[in-house]
Amino acid sequence: MQLRRLALCLLAPAVLLAGEARYARLGEFQGQVEVQLSAADPWIPAARNLPLTEAAWVRTGPGAQLEIEFDDGGVWRLGPDSQGEISDYSRLSTGQRITLLSLDHGIAYFTGQPAGKDVTMLVAPGAQVTLARGSRIRIVADAAASQIAVLEGQVRFSAPAAEMDIREGTTAKVEPAFPSRFSLFPEVARNPLDRWSEDRDKLQAAPASAIHVSMRYGAGDLDTAGKWVVSSDLGLVWKPDVDAAWTPYRNGHWQYFEALGYTWVSDDTWGWLPYHNGRWTHQERLGWIWQPDASTTFHPAEVYWVRVANLVGWGPLAPGETQSTSAQPSYLAANTTYAAYQSDSRVIDPGGFPVPTAEQLKTLAFVLAPPSPVFLVSRLDATRPVLKVGATRIQPSVPGVTLRACA
Numbered sequence: 001m002q003l004r005r006l007a008l009c010l011l012a013p014a015v016l017l018a019g020e021a022r023y024a025r026l027g028e029f030q031g032q033v034e035v036q037l038s039a040a041d042p043w044i045p046a047a048r049n050l051p052l053t054e055a056a057w058v059r060t061g062p063g064a065q066l067e068i069e070f071d072d073g074g075v076w077r078l079g080p081d082s083q084g085e086i087s088d089y090s091r092l093s094t095g096q097r098i099t100l101l102s103l104d105h106g107i108a109y110f111t112g113q114p115a116g117k118d119v120t121m122l123v124a125p126g127a128q129v130t131l132a133r134g135s136r137i138r139i140v141a142d143a144a145a146s147q148i149a150v151l152e153g154q155v156r157f158s159a160p161a162a163e164m165d166i167r168e169g170t171t172a173k174v175e176p177a178f179p180s181r182f183s184l185f186p187e188v189a190r191n192p193l194d195r196w197s198e199d200r201d202k203l204q205a206a207p208a209s210a211i212h213v214s215m216r217y218g219a220g221d222l223d224t225a226g227k228w229v230v231s232s233d234l235g236l237v238w239k240p241d242v243d244a245a246w247t248p249y250r251n252g253h254w255q256y257f258e259a260l261g262y263t264w265v266s267d268d269t270w271g272w273l274p275y276h277n278g279r280w281t282h283q284e285r286l287g288w289i290w291q292p293d294a295s296t297t298f299h300p301a302e303v304y305w306v307r308v309a310n311l312v313g314w315g316p317l318a319p320g321e322t323q324s325t326s327a328q329p330s331y332l333a334a335n336t337t338y339a340a341y342q343s344d345s346r347v348i349d350p351g352g353f354p355v356p357t358a359e360q361l362k363t364l365a366f367v368l369a370p371p372s373p374v375f376l377v378s379r380l381d382a383t384r385p386v387l388k389v390g391a392t393r394i395q396p397s398v399p400g401v402t403l404r405a406c407a
Contacts, residue, residue, distance in 0.1 A: 019091035024052040031064025040379035054089040069217040074112025082106020104387040109197040110137045125388040126176035129155040148172045149188045213292045218272030225270035237289040248280040248316045250337045254348035263300035280316040308364040313338040344373040
């Protein structure tokens with residue numbers, strides 16, 4: 001693997017490296033946190049359970065904290081007055097996962113362990129580290145220097161002046177303005193935020209629910225927000241601690257992603273795995289229960305859609321049901337949520353929970369999904385300021401594949 005900066009590359013043939021897309025979870029956060037999903041999008045306030053894709057930018061205000069969870073179990077945390085980028089978050093056709101996280105300025109923590117041939121790298125102005133085993137890292141980047149402290153484990157450190165393995169209890173310091181300068185300290189000075197990151201690591205270390213689900217991130221929330229029970233026809237299922245009036249896919253909103261379409265962003269604090277991997281159903285004895293999917297495929301949602309006049313509606317698909325424009329789901333009438341709909345809107349919010357009139361219901365029709373917003377070609381021309389770390393990307397080395405630079 002080779003890190004290339006300030007350059008874009010093409011892979012020929014590109015399809016050889018294309019793999020299933022990956023999505024990170026915006027998890028626990030406090031204070032002012034904002035997200036820019038792509039260069040063509042505005043900065044928006046953070047929302048718990050918002051999917052984050054490759055090239056997403058995040059930033060925190062004074063006193064703010066942010067946690068991002070990845071599909072390989074890794075966790076990235078940003079402290080106050082920090083900005084970072086998910087620079088590379090891809091999966092090759094071989095199944096190998098590439099994760100590269102860039103800190104432009106501020107303070108960041110990372111806890112993770114690459115599996116198999118997966119590659120995980122952290123970049124700060126003037127330096128980068130590559131994880132080869134389970135490690136906990138702290139990176140601080142200010143106007144003058146970048147400091148990388150290994151809190152646990154071992155990483156491969158690279159900078160213009162040095163390349164070496166550094167172990168737990170060691171801090172490396174570089175000054176981007178003076179590439180030939182490099183310092184290594186056999187100690188890690190405590191930072192007031194260390195305790196916060198350590199406490200979060202302990203909470204997420206070994207969730208009991210992890211043995212019941214195929215995707216780990218978000219599993220810890222299931223331990224505290226519900227319990228696993230046995231259904232006579234579905235086997236082991238998860239039951240959330242909710243009141244009798246609660247219904248899936250009602251508390252939250254839809255966010256449009258080019259690669260996914262409209263994707264559910266739940267307001268339920270635990271609302272990650274149960275909305276993106278598996279199905280919901282309602283049983284008289286148990287109430288609402290969720291059956292996880294055996295696959296690791298990330299779904300934007302598992303719902304049916306209906307459309308009537310200036311409203312769209314949706315509801316959960318039960319296990320075994322298929323999305324169709326003609327077949328009526330088993331519990332349509334009682335559990336459909338509606339929202340006002342405007343063409344080309346990238347957000348659908350059921351705020352106010354509008355209900356169709358009897359006259360409108362006569363024209364109700366099943367649809368596979370609301371129409372996608374018109375794609376503006378101008379989005380392709382959108383640019384961002386260059387991060388202090390530059391434009392980072394991992395260039396895979398694959399036998400038999402020729403790499404060539406873009407013009």
